[in-house]
Amino acid sequence: MIKIxxxxxxxxxxxxxxxxTKFGIHGMTVSQVMGCGLQKGRKEVYRGTEYSINLLPxxxxxxxxxxxxxxxxxxxxxxxARTGEIGDGKIFVYRIENAVRIRTGEKGDSxx
Numbered sequence: 745m746i747k748i749x750x751x752x753x754x755x756x757x758x759x760x761x762x763x764x765t766k767f768g769i770h771g772m773t774v775s776q777v778m779g780c781g782l783q784k785g786r787k788e789v790y791r792g793t794e795y796s797i798n799l800l801p802x803x804x805x806x807x808x809x810x811x812x813x814x815x816x817x818x819x820x821x822x823x824x825a826r827t828g829e830i831g832d833g834k835i836f837v838y839r840i841e842n843a844v845r846i847r848t849g850e851k852g853d854s855x856x
Contacts, residue, residue, distance in 0.1 A: 745840040745853060746814045750805045751779060752825040752833040757803050763824045764807070767816060771856065773806040782830050802833065808840055808856050 752760065757774065764772065778799040789795070809817055818835060826832055845855040 745843060745856060746809055746811060747838040747840050748807045748809065748814065748817055748821070749836040749838070750807075750821045750825065750833060751777065751802050751836075752805065752821075753827070753831065754801055754803045756825045756827075757805070760805060760821065760824050763820045764817070767813075767820050769807060769809065769813070769817060771807070775804045775806075777802050777804045781834070800831070808843060810853050810856070 750760070754776070761772070764770075779802050780798050780800055805821075807817060814837065818837070821835055842851060843855040844851050
């Protein structure tokens with residue numbers, strides 16, 4: 745099993761959910777996060793004083809999939825979230841040792 749975390753622009757979340765559903769992925773966790781990378785934030789003026797805002801709003805989508813679905817999910821995420829601009833986000837891939845469905849006690853691939 746593999747956990748895929750994608751940090752993306754908030755505006756692409758609905759497109760990602762729709763594309764993942766079409767691919768056959770129905771379970772995911774979504775969190776609102778703040779972060780920066782190459783985008784380095786922006787400057788805003790409040791009451792005549794300039795402030796540097798270096799943490800920008802992002803969305804983190806977490807998905808656990810079987811090994812055979814990893815490349816397909818990454819492909820869906822990159823195609824759906826890409827705008828070509830700095831700040832499109834990142835995808836991180838982790839190996840998951842085990843998963844347990846609390847309700848039934850199922851373990852491994854059958855739990856996801």
